Amino acid sequence: MTIRKEIDLNKPLTAEQKQMLEDLKTRPVQPDEDCPELTSEQLSQLVRVSEMRRDERRKQTVTLRLSPQALRTAKSLGKGYTSVLSRILESALKDTEIIKHYL
Numbered sequence: 592m593t594i595r596k597e598i599d600l601n602k603p604l605t606a607e608q609k610q611m612l613e614d615l616k617t618r619p620v621q622p623d624e625d626c627p628e629l630t631s632e633q634l635s636q637l638v639r640v641s642e643m644r645r646d647e648r649r650k651q652t653v654t655l656r657l658s659p660q661a662l663r664t665a666k667s668l669g670k671g672y673t674s675v676l677s678r679i680l681e682s683a684l685k686d687t688e689i690i691k692h693y694l
Contacts, residue, residue: 650677 598608622628629637657665665672683689 596608596611598604604612665676668675
């Protein structure tokens with residue numbers, strides 16, 4: 592049986608919610624019919640899938656020249672700004688109109 596609790600991330604946690612989360616730390620995992628325990632074979636398959644996809648997700652290091660303004664703007668996004676730049680670039684490269692505009 593699944594128990595679902597919703598927590599509004601925009602509001603501070605109540606004392607009851609904090610206690611519920613603390614109690615979950617020591618609660619044992621109990622597989623049920625909705626989420627049975629996986630066999631060793633099933634677990635090994637999950638590992639293989641993650642290994643296959645690991646190379647697809649691995650980021651490549653490149654050198655990129657940016658204008659001082661572009662770099663300041665990117666850095667103003669804070670920690671992780673290079674990941675944001677990567678997602679922006681991926682999105683732009685999928686849009687043929689953007690590519691045509693800047694060629």
